[in-house]
Amino acid sequence: MSDSDRHVVLSVRSGDRDAFAELVHRYQGRLFGLVLMMVRQPAGAEEVTQDAFVRAYTHLGAYDDRRPFYPWLATIAVRLSQNWLRQHGLALNREGTSLDQLHEPAVPPAPLADLIADERSRALWRAVAALPSGERTAVILYYRDELGVREIAGALGVTSGTIKALLFRARRHLRERAVAVALAPGETK
Amino acid sequence: MNCSHVLGLIDAGPFADYPREHRDAARRHALSCPTCGPALLATETIDTGLAALPQPAAPRDLAANVMARIARIDELPIAGPAPAVARPSSLRWYPALAAVGAGTALAVGVLVSGVSPIDVQSLGFARTSTGLVVMPATIAGAMGVAGGLALYALGLFLPVAVREDFRPADDH
Numbered sequence: 001m002s003d004s005d006r007h008v009v010l011s012v013r014s015g016d017r018d019a020f021a022e023l024v025h026r027y028q029g030r031l032f033g034l035v036l037m038m039v040r041q042p043a044g045a046e047e048v049t050q051d052a053f054v055r056a057y058t059h060l061g062a063y064d065d066r067r068p069f070y071p072w073l074a075t076i077a078v079r080l081s082q083n084w085l086r087q088h089g090l091a092l093n094r095e096g097t098s099l100d101q102l103h104e105p106a107v108p109p110a111p112l113a114d115l116i117a118d119e120r121s122r123a124l125w126r127a128v129a130a131l132p133s134g135e136r137t138a139v140i141l142y143y144r145d146e147l148g149v150r151e152i153a154g155a156l157g158v159t160s161g162t163i164k165a166l167l168f169r170a171r172r173h174l175r176e177r178a179v180a181v182a183l184a185p186g187e188t189k
Numbered sequence: 190m191n192c193s194h195v196l197g198l199i200d201a202g203p204f205a206d207y208p209r210e211h212r213d214a215a216r217r218h219a220l221s222c223p224t225c226g227p228a229l230l231a232t233e234t235i236d237t238g239l240a241a242l243p244q245p246a247a248p249r250d251l252a253a254n255v256m257a258r259i260a261r262i263d264e265l266p267i268a269g270p271a272p273a274v275a276r277p278s279s280l281r282w283y284p285a286l287a288a289v290g291a292g293t294a295l296a297v298g299v300l301v302s303g304v305s306p307i308d309v310q311s312l313g314f315a316r317t318s319t320g321l322v323v324m325p326a327t328i329a330g331a332m333g334v335a336g337g338l339a340l341y342a343l344g345l346f347l348p349v350a351v352r353e354d355f356r357p358a359d360d361h
Contacts, residue, residue: 017259018256028251028252029247031247032244033245036245042248050255050258054255057262121243124242125243125245128242143239144239168204171201175235
């Protein structure tokens with residue numbers, strides 16, 4: 001946990017509620033992006049992101065401040081996203097690597113990519129958004145949010161081996177879909 | 190080392206449980222192979238791109254909405270009864286009453302029958318059993334133990350009942 005995060009958490013714990021706004025501002029984009037990748041609906045993602053921050057605030061007493069703050073917050077968001085998917089009839093199967101067997105709505109990934117300004121990043125975001133649910137969640141948590149394999153496994157409630165398998169398959173899918181071509185210098189989608 | 194094996198290693202990347210020499214050999218193969226070379230380049234490009242993947246802009250009102258919800262939570266009376274937590278109040282005391290009843294019944298039973306479920310005659314204060322507990326040598330002592338057990342059970346269950354009384358309303 002960065003000293004800055006720890007300082008804010010201690011302030012909130014000692015009664016300075018407004019200090020929590022600093023954590024919200026610091027992590028809202030990152031958390032919203034993660035949740036958006038999981039639920040794939042901007043309105044649902046906003047609802048779940050709000051819930052995650054509120055839950056973090058009300059459970060701040062249970063947070064171990066020797067550990068980084070964001071992985072703890074991300075774990076809350078992942079669990080709430082899973083609940084949201086379940087409530088909307090889109091439950092994840094947590095057995096083995098069948099985490100990917102999600103019956104997802106026919107929501108094209110393009111609207112998510114439209115929230116990204118840069119064209120090359122948008123192409124990659126589209127490709128990631130098109131991955132099966134488990135793979136894209138693992139990719140976001142591992143590459144963008146820099147969580148370790150064990151932390152991701154804990155957040156998703158599966159084994160480390162499952163996460164490695166998901167990341168392996170995600171890399172293969174991305175390669176096979178020739179994302180690299182779209183990302184190559186001089187190429188635009 | 191054939192192309193299929195090398196492509197598998199390229200996709201597995203840091204998640205492959207292979208010795209470094211093995212991975213280095215795969216990389217050397219890829220650099221000189223027309224099939225594996227582009228795959229290696231593509232995967233490295235993807236890795237770099239993923240690490241730098243930007244985040245979408247969060248909704249403009251998200252932070253304000255979160256802080257407004259938190260403010261509403263803090264305005265709830267801390268010691269007030271939860272409006273929608275629904276165990277009937279009489280039920281909250283059942284575990285504690287049952288514990289007190291059991292303790293009392295045990296103590297009275299020992300007094301009336303003169304027979305203790307604990308073999309108090311064979312155990313004395315000065316003697317430690319093969320376990321770790323020093324047992325009382327008198328009926329009164331046994332009653333004390335029984336009463337203590339009842340109080341212990343009370344201590345276990347009473348906080349649960351009290352906490353339910355003061356649980357704040359769930360935010361959701």
